[in-house]
Amino acid sequence: MELLDTTATIETPERVSFRYRLAGPGQRSVAWIIDLAFQILVIALVVVLLLPLGLAAGLEGVGAGLQYLAMFVVQWFYGVVFETLLAGRTPGKLLLDLRVVRVDGSPGRFPDYLLRNLMRFADFLPVAFGIGVLTMAMDPRLRRLGDLVAGTVVVAEDKANMLGDVVLEPPVSEAERRALPPRIELSHDDLQVIEAFLRRRPKLSDDRAEELARLLGPALSERTGVEAPSWERVLTLAWARATGRDRPVEAPAPPPAPAEPAPPESRS
């Protein structure tokens, strides 16, 4: 059964599936507010620069015209320019780790960015992205009208966090290792849930950890014969034996001693 999540799965022509995290109105609204602030800053800068220029030249109308032109260009092409230059990201999206990609997961192209940004004004109607948010709410991939037309989707990029090794605290002692059954088989689901438990253990209180471990510990102990003073330890030991993590950690080999210079060969 597919669990409800903010992810979507893509299958490549080579039948390789991969998952990406979707970004909906929650995440995108904050990115948009940052972009809006950035646009206001750019427009203000242009106004400050162009107004004195027009006044100095005695052409107030030209200065004002250039300002309106600047506002038009910034409002309509801000997204297109930045998404093209930053590979699907505006400064707001960059700060929130969001990126525009095509629905098949491939990088977006200039026509895609142009199309989705031209449709932004339809999404904005009647105000505050009313149509855009409603469209996102009705689309399983959380796409607004512009995304639907351009065939794009906004994804949240996960930071590349490599999970470290599970730290068993305290490590399995020699006495515990000897008392363990020689072989323990755990299902894939059991292994996963116990590993998740061990990884999150430092963030849980002792009482809560024991309360959680009691949900699986008794049944596991009965089946595998693992015995320990606490249910948490039963889970730890069973997981350690099943995954081979109950073996003593080998101390890293000392670095090789620097080779002594060979005595000069004596020539006779």
Next chain:
Amino acid sequence: MNPHLCRVALRPRGPLEVFDLSLRLIHAHAGRFLRLGLLFVLPWALLGGAAVALSELDVLVLVLLPLIFFPLQAPATLLGGRLLFADTVSIRSVVYELTSMLRPLALAWAWQAGTLSLGVGCGLVPLVIVLPVTAYITETSLLERVGAARSFRRSARLAGSNPGIALAASAGWVALTMWGALVAESGGQALIGFVLQLGQPFGALSTGQITPYMIFGILAVQPIYAIYRLLLYVDVRTRVEGWDLQVGLRAAGLEER
């Protein structure tokens, strides 16, 4: 209903991602939420809209409006909570369950309203602190089925363990309510004024009047907010109490037996 298999992927998320997830949950059960909205939101929206349109009581309506937020949010919270562990939940069963829990729920709300009034009214504690403390009181009352005092303590404890998320729950309510009011007002004015060419028969927010569109918008987003807050509650329990682990370990324990 299978309480050992959650239909939503449980993992710690940020408040913004939780909002996106709440839209996914509503989308997945759109028909049920629509029926619930027609049953609970529409009558209040019509009543509030009529009161604003036909009388001079618009300010009074706006002041009294927060009182019906609780009863508007509770059915959605209950439906959402049941849908976390079931594929189908009937609206009838939600209504029945809600009526059976009305007394403890009303007590919990009274507790919440009292705390908010006391804290803010006496100038002792600013709203930004009081509001998050009582943020999860509907969830703790309805889903954990505990009494008013205990649900208040649970809510305060959950909020205290992760104040950022509790604050996001309150900020989310403000943002969503304002967004609902603005979009409904603009949409209503566009439909009546521009499309049907009827002008502004109910006035306009831009001229400082409270309109039926705005009332409708404010009320219509309350169930959406309820689902958002429910999933924030799930998120904070996942972070603080390892709720995802509880569901997973219990399911594994049953499998072992």
